[in-house]
Amino acid sequence: xxxxxxxxxxxxxxxxxxxxxxxxxxxxxxxxxxxxxxxxxxxxxxxxxxxxxxxxxxxxxxxxxxxxxxxxxxxxxxxxxxxxxxxxxxxxxxxxxxxxxxxxxxxxxxxxxxxxxxxxxxxxxxxxxxxxxxxxxxxxxxxxxxxxxxxxxxxxxxxxxxxxxxxxxxxxxxxxxxxxxxxxxxxxxxxxxxxxxxxxxxxxxxxxxxxxxxxxxxxxxxxxxxxxxxxxxxxxxxxxxxxxxxxxxxxxxxxxxxxxxxxxxxxxxxxxxxxxxxxxxxxxxxxxxxxxxxxxxxxxxxxxxxxxxxxxxxxxxxxxxxxxxxxxxxxxxxxxxxxxxxxxxxxxxxxxxxxxxxxxxxxxxxxxxxxxxxxxxxxxxxxxxxxxxxxxxxxxxxxxxxxxxxxxxxxxxxxxxxxxxxxxxxxxxxxxxxxxxxxxxxxxxxxxxxxxxxxxxxxxxxxxxxxxxxxxxxxxxxxxxxxxxxxxxxxxxxxxxxxxxxxxxxxxxxxxxxxxxxxxxxxxxxxxxxxxxxxxxxxxxxxxxxxxxxxxxxxxxxxxxxxxxxxxxxxxxxxxxxxxxxxxxxxxxxxxxxxxxxxxxxxxxxxxxxxxxxxxxxx
Numbered sequence: 001x002x003x004x005x006x007x008x009x010x011x012x013x014x015x016x017x018x019x020x021x022x023x024x025x026x027x028x029x030x031x032x033x034x035x036x037x038x039x040x041x042x043x044x045x046x047x048x049x050x051x052x053x054x055x056x057x058x059x060x061x062x063x064x065x066x067x068x069x070x071x072x073x074x075x076x077x078x079x080x081x082x083x084x085x086x087x088x089x090x091x092x093x094x095x096x097x098x099x100x101x102x103x104x105x106x107x108x109x110x111x112x113x114x115x116x117x118x119x120x121x122x123x124x125x126x127x128x129x130x131x132x133x134x135x136x137x138x139x140x141x142x143x144x145x146x147x148x149x150x151x152x153x154x155x156x157x158x159x160x161x162x163x164x165x166x167x168x169x170x171x172x173x174x175x176x177x178x179x180x181x182x183x184x185x186x187x188x189x190x191x192x193x194x195x196x197x198x199x200x201x202x203x204x205x206x207x208x209x210x211x212x213x214x215x216x217x218x219x220x221x222x223x224x225x226x227x228x229x230x231x232x233x234x235x236x237x238x239x240x241x242x243x244x245x246x247x248x249x250x251x252x253x254x255x256x257x258x259x260x261x262x263x264x265x266x267x268x269x270x271x272x273x274x275x276x277x278x279x280x281x282x283x284x285x286x287x288x289x290x291x292x293x294x295x296x297x298x299x300x301x302x303x304x305x306x307x308x309x310x311x312x313x314x315x316x317x318x319x320x321x322x323x324x325x326x327x328x329x330x331x332x333x334x335x336x337x338x339x340x341x342x343x344x345x346x347x348x349x350x351x352x353x354x355x356x357x358x359x360x361x362x363x364x365x366x367x368x369x370x371x372x373x374x375x376x377x378x379x380x381x382x383x384x385x386x387x388x389x390x391x392x393x394x395x396x397x398x399x400x401x402x403x404x405x406x407x408x409x410x411x412x413x414x415x416x417x418x419x420x421x422x423x424x425x426x427x428x429x430x431x432x433x434x435x436x437x438x439x440x441x442x443x444x445x446x447x448x449x450x451x452x453x454x455x456x457x458x459x460x461x462x463x464x465x466x467x468x469x470x471x472x473x474x475x476x477x478x479x480x481x482x483x484x485x486x487x488x489x490x491x492x493x494x495x496x497x498x499x500x501x502x503x504x505x506x507x508x509x510x511x512x513x514x515x516x517x518x519x520x521x522x523x524x525x526x527x528x529x530x531x532x533x534x535x536x537x538x539x540x541x542x543x544x545x546x547x548x549x550x551x552x553x554x555x556x557x558x559x560x561x562x563x564x565x566x567x568x569x570x571x572x573x574x575x576x577x578x579x580x581x582x583x584x585x586x587x588x589x590x591x592x593x594x595x596x597x598x599x600x601x602x603x604x605x606x607x608x609x610x611x612x613x614x615x616x617x618x619x
Contacts, residue, residue: 037074039558044056084121093121113139131168140168160186160260178215187215207233225262234262253619267609271590277580278328280600300363301346312601313618320365342368351413352397393418402463403447416592427494430479452513455496469514480529493518502563530579552612553596592617
């Protein structure tokens with residue numbers, strides 16, 4: 001074996017290969033064959049040949065990894081080796097640290113998220129996500145309705161609706177600053193800004209819509225009328241409010257209701273518009289043209305279809321409506337209806353009912369034949385008279401003293417004309433006499449005149465009308481049992497006839513056969529005469545009375561007879577008045593007050609105790 005020396009940089013190494021000796025200097029024995037590169041066999045000093053790398057790798061050469069290859073010149077090719085972790089994208093690396101080669105999760109088909117690099121320089125897609133699947137994944141702040149538990153309030157807003165964008169980011173456009181008086185997205189309202197909504201537009205019947213502090217509609221102030229449950233803003237619902245009544249609201253009587261709009265309905269409440277007092281009973285006409293009567297009913301004069309028992313409070317009449325006026329006599333009552341006919345009921349001993357019969361009691365309103373053009377009616381003691389539209393007069397009933405005025409003393413069971421009388425404007429019937437005012441404001445009277453109640457300066461009974469002495473400007477009149485009074489155009493008063501209790505008001509008890517002035521009365525408007533007393537309403541709507549006061553019918557709180565007028569206690573708003581046998585009533589703002597004798601309940605206050613002061617008639 002031959003030995004050759006190959007000189008290297010540090011020392012000399014000798015290699016023996018295929019029978020030839022090589023040294024580290026590359027010197028080869030001369031007669032040995034040369035290595036052949038490319039035969040796939042590493043020969044001589046070839047570091048590699050083809051795939052024969054002599055067990056060398058990138059890692060063995062100090063690289064992090066990669067693929068070690070061999071060049072055609074049988075030199076090692078380290079271009080496929082790499083150094084992962086140096087932050088540089090080397091061959092064979094998908095990434096290195098933050099160097100991702102410009103790729104993102106979206107480039108890899110994800111909706112978003114964070115693409116990362118592993119320690120082995122491979123792409124890490126665990127931070128990528130699929131936005132829109134409703135699941136909160138890494139890299140998403142939200143997904144659909146999944147907001148990660150966050151709200152507008154968590155983000156510093158007053159309220160509103162937090163939403164998620166299509167890119168899985170939080171959408172705060174629905175968040176708002178409630179309380180700035182400006183309706184922001186997500187707010188139903190803000191302070192006075194109600195978005196032009198109301199309780200009605202929100203489906204309620206009514207109410208005043210308001211906004212809550214959290215900018216939501218306050219529906220507690222809205223109400224739904226018709227659910228039979230009173231709610232805020234409703235006066236009632238279904239039934240009227242408990243404890244309230246027509247009377248409590250200032251009406252005379254009636255049924256309080258609840259409207260379809262849930263307000264108190266007073267349409268069923270009634271006001272009194274006229275009152276008339278008989279001897280022991282009273283009646284009132286209401287604003288719906290119905291009648292109520294109360295008091296003595298022994299002859300059916302109350303008109304409710306029964307006899308006997310007194311009526312201590314008002315009762316409705318049977319079979320009569322559309323009443324224009326009512327007039328109560330001693331023990332009977334008559335009414336003028338809207339069709340200008342007349343109905344009467346009660347005692348008929350003298351034919352005063354006018355239906356052609358006598359002695360038959362009528363507890364129901366009964367039609368008077370032959371009367372169809374009546375303008376006014378007055379009921380006396382036992383007779384009645386009507387004023388027709390042609391200003392003539394018809395009378396019927398008891399005529400023992402000529403009070404019918406037909407130039408006879410024969411009682412009449414049906415109406416007859418008063419002789420020689422025309423141009424009449426108003427009528428008043430006393431117990432046994434009748435008087436009228438004519439168009440020229442003079443007066444005529446006829447009938448019993450035993451105390452000068454006809455005013456013709458005599459005591460002679462008259463079966464036809466005679467002129468009242470000295471009366472030329474009469475505007476109102478009233479007739480009692482045996483006396484008569486008139487109001488003149490200057491608002492003074494004149495009275496004449498019986499004066500045993502001072503009912504003429506001239507500060508004496510002397511009977512007068514011709515009119516005398518009533519002391520102290522200068523502002524009279526309306527008058528009424530009872531059996532032995534007289535009352536007047538003055539222009540200031542106060543009332544004064546005089547005459548017999550045995551039962552307190554003068555209303556001054558005493559039972560002392562008065563020959564001049566005294567004020568009725570507490571009455572300063574009188575609208576109309578009426579005087580009965582021994583009681584008096586006044587109409588005041590649609591209600592009725594009465595005082596005086598009450599043994600038959602004629603005051604209508606559910607009692608039989610007389611009163612010297614006004615008491616209110618019950619509903």
